[in-house]
Amino acid sequence: MRETVLITGASGLLGRALVAEFAAAGFSVLAQYRRHKGEDGERVRWLRGDFAGPRGTAGFLRRQRAVLEACRHVVHNYGPVEEKPTAGLTGADLAAAFQSHLRPALDITRFLLDHAPLRSVLFIAFEDAGVERPYLKILPYAMAKNGLLLLGLSLAAAHPGVRFNVFSPPTLAGAALRHPHARPAAPEAVAARIRRIVQGRASGRHYHWTEPRPPGRQGGRHG
Numbered sequence: 001m002r003e004t005v006l007i008t009g010a011s012g013l014l015g016r017a018l019v020a021e022f023a024a025a026g027f028s029v030l031a032q033y034r035r036h037k038g039e040d041g042e043r044v045r046w047l048r049g050d051f052a053g054p055r056g057t058a059g060f061l062r063r064q065r066a067v068l069e070a071c072r073h074v075v076h077n078y079g080p081v082e083e084k085p086t087a088g089l090t091g092a093d094l095a096a097a098f099q100s101h102l103r104p105a106l107d108i109t110r111f112l113l114d115h116a117p118l119r120s121v122l123f124i125a126f127e128d129a130g131v132e133r134p135y136l137k138i139l140p141y142a143m144a145k146n147g148l149l150l151l152g153l154s155l156a157a158a159h160p161g162v163r164f165n166v167f168s169p170p171t172l173a174g175a176a177l178r179h180p181h182a183r184p185a186a187p188e189a190v191a192a193r194i195r196r197i198v199q200g201r202a203s204g205r206h207y208h209w210t211e212p213r214p215p216g217r218q219g220g221r222h223g
């Protein structure tokens with residue numbers, strides 16, 4: 001029987017590649033989108049959901065409960081990047097970033113732990129997750145993604161029966177926001193790596209695109 005995977009942010013740059021990758025590998029794919037629905041197929045079903053607020057996430061879980069109850073895997077790919085100059089940052093900006101990144105990821109995971117035969121959870125972080133450096137424009141995003149890293153590793157310890165991992169992708173070819181020294185990677189290649197992690201046996205790991213990280217990257221300033 002086909003295993004079911006939920007992919008959030010499935011209509012985005014990496015999301016579309018993930019949907020194609022998992023469907024081609026024989027998974028039954030539940031693909032969450034907000035505005036840009038893809039084409040339903042034999043192995044792909046698109047589910048509308050808006051995670052801007054907690055009520056939107058709760059509504060998504062309520063409406064889609066019947067199909068979500070089949071989920072064995074989830075790839076938390078949804079993770080909007082917003083630019084906000086650090087000099088003008090407010091507490092509300094930090095709270096909004098946590099609301100946007102951590103709350104849907106945890107609420108959906110909690111639901112699946114309680115209602116589905118969950119086997120693996122993958123959180124998508126970003127290139128510099130786990131690296132200490134000052135951020136000039138994307139500090140709330142970076143903090144929330146680092147929160148997701150801690151969440152994933154902590155859930156791995158709390159739920160030994162489910163594999164929790166974190167993957168930090170590089171800048172993607174075609175991305176609107178680019179690290180100045182980035183060597184963009186094809187979303188299809190990144191999606192293939194993610195699929196292999198989901199099908200692996202490890203838990204409680206933080207995967208990077210290139211390992212080990214080149215020396216001299218830590219401590220610089222990031223847009």
Ligand SMILES: NC(=O)c1ccc[n+]([C@@H]2O[C@H](COP(=O)([O-])OP(=O)(O)OC[C@H]3O[C@@H](n4cnc5c(N)ncnc54)[C@H](OP(=O)(O)O)[C@@H]3O)[C@@H](O)[C@H]2O)c1
Binds near residue numbers: 168
């Ligand atoms: N792009 C990069 O270079 C890069 C680098 C490192 C890490 N990442 C991480 O990789 C992941 C994918 O990035 P990406 O660039 O592929 O993303 P993206 O193209 O910006 O995709 C955005 C996705 O999120 C959905 N979305 C937006 N607002 C939403 C909302 N309020 N509720 C529910 N869904 C919403 C969009 O749905 P609709 O389009 O249907 O509205 C779309 O599916 C993210 O976690 C990102 O932080 C990206």
